Amino acid sequence: MRHLPLPAPTRRTLLAGGALAAGLMMAPRIAAAQAQADLERVNALIARMTIEEKAGQLTLQNDPFRWRPEGVNPGDTLDSNQEQTAAEIRAGRMGALFNGVGAATTRFVQEMAVRESRLGIPLLFAADIVHGLRTTFPVPLGEAASWDVDLAERTARAAAVEGGAAGVHQTYAPMVDIGRDQRWGRVVEGAGEDVLLGNLFAAARTRGFQGDDLKAWSSLLACPKHFAAYGAAEA
Structure with a gap:
């Protein structure tokens, strides 16, 4: 069986190969540096938090905005439970809301957390999505x-x-x-x-x-x- 000779490497292919090898060698260092930067950012944020704010980040509450699937607009009048929750969010004493569904509502409430609270920590929006949301699958x-x-x-x-x-x-x-x-x-x-x-x-x-x-x-x-x-x- 006759084997065809391989083409001689060009300067471009050699440079590309060298760059790829260097990139692969640097990737773990870049990832480690990013992880360290993230850790320092988190530690700096925690150092600025009050005890109330730290406890608030562990707080999970049923989402009182969930009954407005069309979204909540800034000009809307909120009911008393929504007003109370909004006050806790603005004070940085809320970490997550539970079983609220609707992207427009999520955006409205998240803006409240990020723009109106002292430290601007985003909320987590959680739900029991066990066997589908809109599309229902077997249990x-x-x-x-x-x-x-x-x-x-x-x-x-x-x-x-x-x-x-x-x-x-x-x-x-x-x-x-x-x-x-x-x-x-x-x-x-x-x-x-x-x-x-x-x-x-x-x-x-x-x-x-x-x-x-x-x-x-x-x-x-x-x-x-x-x-x-x-x-x-x-x-």
Whole structure:
């Protein structure tokens, strides 16, 4: 068998190869420098926070703005519960709002947190997106009965796209507790009684929710839940 000779490298290909090699060598250093800069920024921010503001960042409240799916406009009159929540946000005493859906409303409330609070820390908008948002998929227990891990990842990805478009940042899913007593009402949110199957489906759903880049609008921060002695119902 006759082998054709390889073309001689040109100056351009040699320079390109050298640049690529240098870039690959520098990538870990750049990533480490960025991580260090992020850590310093976070530490500096924490140092400026009062005790009330620190406690406020741990606060999660049902979203009182969620009943306005068409969005809240600055000129609207808010009800008393919304006014109280708005005051807490402006004071930097609110970390996350729960089960509010609607991009316009999210934008309005986020502007309040970023522009009107002392430190401008953004809110997290979380929701229970367990088996779809607009598009409804089989409940997790039913999906697990398929033994199709790839399917679980794809349905979680679809839910993340719809959730991100609706202004949600985080989902309280997957549910990773093991169904040891079938009388427990939340067995339906998990993958059943098999530990290995539950592990595989939880990992697949987490990958689907989060995607390749958590900064992307179509990614949801997955929050695996109920993994510590929650499903061990007795009588």
